[in-house]
Amino acid sequence: MPETSLRLRWPDTAETDAYSPSSIVRNFFHAGESYQLNDFLARARLALTAASARVQEIYGMPCARAHATLAGIEARASEFADLPDATITLLEFR
Numbered sequence: 001m002p003e004t005s006l007r008l009r010w011p012d013t014a015e016t017d018a019y020s021p022s023s024i025v026r027n028f029f030h031a032g033e034s035y036q037l038n039d040f041l042a043r044a045r046l047a048l049t050a051a052s053a054r055v056q057e058i059y060g061m062p063c064a065r066a067h068a069t070l071a072g073i074e075a076r077a078s079e080f081a082d083l084p085d086a087t088i089t090l091l092e093f094r
Contacts, residue, residue, distance in 0.1 A: 005094040010076065011037075011086040017094070018044075018073060021063045022051035029090045037077055037086040044073050 004025055006018045028047035029035075035043065048070040055063035080086040 007091040007094060009089040009091055011080045011083055011088070015091065016076070019065055019069045020048060020051045021066050022054045023093075024050050024054060026093060031090055031092050034087040034089040037080055037083075037088060040088040041074065041077055044070060048073075 002023050004020045004023045006020065006025065006029065007015060008018055009015050025047040028043045028050075048066045052063040052066040055061070055066070077088070
């Protein structure tokens, strides 16, 4: 269950890293692809919930950091909610 970081490019061209406690996020995203905002959020919710569940299976409790990452993604994404063509690009996995 190797930790994985996702390098993201937001609609304003800013780049940030997002943490996942599990490489399972690779099942939900592909490096180099852009996702419509709502699609990206849906995938992020599924991916980080699955990653947190993997932590819970091993350690007996969910991953607080995965939940914090998701909250940060949702907060940042809300800044672009009014842009009809907003996309987020997954630049790479680290």
